[in-house]
Amino acid sequence: MDDKRFLGYPPLRMTSTEFLQQLINGLSLGAFYALIALGYTMVYGVLRFINFAHGDVFMIGAFCGYYLSPRLLPHFTGWMTPLGPISVLVLTMLICAVLGIAIEKIAYRPLRSRPKLTVLITAIGVSLFLEYGGQFVFGADPKSFPELMPDRALEGTGALTITTTQLAAFIVTISLLVALTFIVKRTRLGMAMRALSNNATAAALMGVNIDTVVSFTFGLGSALAGAGGILFALSYPSIDPLMGLLPGIKAFVAAVLGGIGNIPGAAVGGIVLGVVETFVGGSAFSTYRDAIAFALLIIILLFRPTGIFGRAQIEKV
Amino acid sequence: MLELSNLAVNYGSITALHDVSLTVEKGTIVTLIGANGAGKSTTLRTVSGLLKIQRGSIRYEAEEISNLAPHRIVERGISQVPEGRMIFANLTVRENLLMGAYLRKDRNKLASDFDFVFEIFPRLKERSRQVAGTLSGGEQQMLAISRALMSKPRCLMLDEPSLGIAPILVKTIFQKIVEINRSLGITVLLVEQNANLALEVSHYGYVLETGRIILHDRSSALRANERVKSAYLGGR
Numbered sequence: 100m101d102d103k104r105f106l107g108y109p110p111l112r113m114t115s116t117e118f119l120q121q122l123i124n125g126l127s128l129g130a131f132y133a134l135i136a137l138g139y140t141m142v143y144g145v146l147r148f149i150n151f152a153h154g155d156v157f158m159i160g161a162f163c164g165y166y167l168s169p170r171l172l173p174h175f176t177g178w179m180t181p182l183g184p185i186s187v188l189v190l191t192m193l194i195c196a197v198l199g200i201a202i203e204k205i206a207y208r209p210l211r212s213r214p215k216l217t218v219l220i221t222a223i224g225v226s227l228f229l230e231y232g233g234q235f236v237f238g239a240d241p242k243s244f245p246e247l248m249p250d251r252a253l254e255g256t257g258a259l260t261i262t263t264t265q266l267a268a269f270i271v272t273i274s275l276l277v278a279l280t281f282i283v284k285r286t287r288l289g290m291a292m293r294a295l296s297n298n299a300t301a302a303a304l305m306g307v308n309i310d311t312v313v314s315f316t317f318g319l320g321s322a323l324a325g326a327g328g329i330l331f332a333l334s335y336p337s338i339d340p341l342m343g344l345l346p347g348i349k350a351f352v353a354a355v356l357g358g359i360g361n362i363p364g365a366a367v368g369g370i371v372l373g374v375v376e377t378f379v380g381g382s383a384f385s386t387y388r389d390a391i392a393f394a395l396l397i398i399i400l401l402f403r404p405t406g407i408f409g410r411a412q413i414e415k416v
Numbered sequence: 417m418l419e420l421s422n423l424a425v426n427y428g429s430i431t432a433l434h435d436v437s438l439t440v441e442k443g444t445i446v447t448l449i450g451a452n453g454a455g456k457s458t459t460l461r462t463v464s465g466l467l468k469i470q471r472g473s474i475r476y477e478a479e480e481i482s483n484l485a486p487h488r489i490v491e492r493g494i495s496q497v498p499e500g501r502m503i504f505a506n507l508t509v510r511e512n513l514l515m516g517a518y519l520r521k522d523r524n525k526l527a528s529d530f531d532f533v534f535e536i537f538p539r540l541k542e543r544s545r546q547v548a549g550t551l552s553g554g555e556q557q558m559l560a561i562s563r564a565l566m567s568k569p570r571c572l573m574l575d576e577p578s579l580g581i582a583p584i585l586v587k588t589i590f591q592k593i594v595e596i597n598r599s600l601g602i603t604v605l606l607v608e609q610n611a612n613l614a615l616e617v618s619h620y621g622y623v624l625e626t627g628r629i630i631l632h633d634r635s636s637a638l639r640a641n642e643r644v645k646s647a648y649l650g651g652r
């Protein structure tokens with residue numbers, strides 16, 4: 100994910116090694132966007148609204164890692180060392196899941212039958228609350244994220260640079276995506292989630308407790324965002340309470356790219372965005388790197404208003 | 417078994433049901449007929465807990481069930497086949513049926529229930545892995561009925577099962593409804609625009625007009641009723 104080193108020199112023509120390197124960097128950045136985009140898309144699927152506070156849950160995830168690491172890591176020594184970062188990750192995901200569920204219960208649920216705009220504005224309020232509450236609690240100054248594991252380049256990859264952090268982040272992301280697919284495709288609650296996003300009234304008529312499924316969805320999405328916060332902080336180890344803004348917006352773009360409400364779409368949208376952004380970052384246009392996300396969004400939506408995988412389908416609720 | 421008394425229901429400032437009282441006896445087929453906008457679907461939606469009651473009460477097996485959440489209603493054995501079918505278009509036929517069995521505790525019996533609904537509607541078996549949105553309208557209706565049966569209801573409410581379906585298939589579907597009632601002893605509350613057919617298969621009928629029950633009688637008697645004949649049976 101460490102694609103910063105390419106920001107410096109814009110190669111006119113890429114060698115195949117450089118190309119491969121950029122692809123790897125892009126994929127890992129994209130996998131990370133995918134993790135966050137999934138939360139947006141799942142919540143949209145069940146409630147038809149954009150949870151603008153999602154990026155801030157990601158920030159809280161990074162801060163969980165920051166405060167948990169020094170307390171947990173020393174307990175794991177010897178062969179147990181790898182369990183240290185894993186326990187930080189799992190605990191962070193749990194905390195973020197609880198936070199997401201609480202946000203929905205306290206801020207969104209009482210407004211569920213109100214116009215969507217009301218809930219949207221509330222979401223922006225929650226987002227600001229987390230950002231400035233975060234500044235109050237954690238301090239506004241950037242903090243340097245602790246090393247969860249030794250960060251070094253892997254050997255035997257030839258001219259390519261792949262770091263241990265990159266590899267770990269990649270493995271974690273893939274495992275989470277596989278686990279999520281399993282939950283959504285194979286479990287009873289996952290099926291209820293899909294049914295609810297398909298037709299809320301019918302789901303209620305089947306005996307689905309809507310509140311339970313909505314809580315479950317927020318928990319799931321927020322846990323992924325929490326994991327995303329840790330992975331992001333591993334590669335960009337300076338964290339602050341406003342760090343959720345840009346990645347949050349970009350992941351939202353990724354979700355829209357893939358077709359909001361579409362789970363595989365969010366994953367693909369994230370990957371596409373990550374790869375494109377990294378290649379632009381490595382080119383002569385590197386200064387436009389952040390703008391590219393939005394340019395891509397506008398272009399794709401011009402040609403496919405419902406996103407890459409979106410169905411042109413009007414849901415009657 | 418199911419008893420609605422003096423039910424009043426609003427959509428915002430619009431009153432859809434003014435005063436609806438009806439009784440569904442255990443083991444019977446009761447039909448609710450009426451013109452467009454009379455409030456038939458509203459009545460069923462209210463029983464299912466989708467709408468809040470303004471006035472009146474709903475009792476089921478001597479228990480007050482007004483204003484319970486929809487899943488509490490399903491839990492008690494009342495299941496609905498909604499108007500327009502409302503199948504889960506992105507889920508497979510099999511998954512739709514599993515959703516019907518969502519609250520079932522005896523999950524080890526699901527396999528035999530699959531066999532059971534496939535026996536009633538063999539067409540669904542061939543298509544069990546197909547995404548439900550690609551089924552034809554008639555097949556979707558069969559799926560909607562089967563899905564409701566998967567919850568093992570004691571009371572089944574159907575909202576216009578004949579809507580948008582070829583006459584020959586309508587006949588089959590009504591035969592199946594009678595079969596479900598006879599062989600399984602499931603009580604049926606049937607909402608229909610096709611009053612002819614509904615009064616033919618049912619034991620008792622209610623006529624709803626702009627949110628009020630204006631007439632009720634044994635179905636055979638309603639079929640002979642001049643008012644019903646001229647307004648709902650095509651004047652024959």
Ligand SMILES: Nc1ncnc2c1ncn2[C@@H]1O[C@H](COP(=O)(O)OP(=O)(O)OP(=O)(O)O)[C@@H](O)[C@H]1O
Pocket residue numbers: 427430431432450451452453454455456457458459499609
């Ligand atoms: N969501 C809604 N919001 C406002 N008014 C509604 C809503 N749904 C139904 N109504 C009104 O309530 C009344 C009863 O509607 P309902 O759907 O129960 O009629 P129906 O008897 O089922 O008609 P149909 O035979 O056309 O299905 C109608 O006047 C309708 O316009």
Ligand SMILES: [Mg+2]
Pocket residue numbers: 456457458499575
């Ligand atoms: Mg209706």
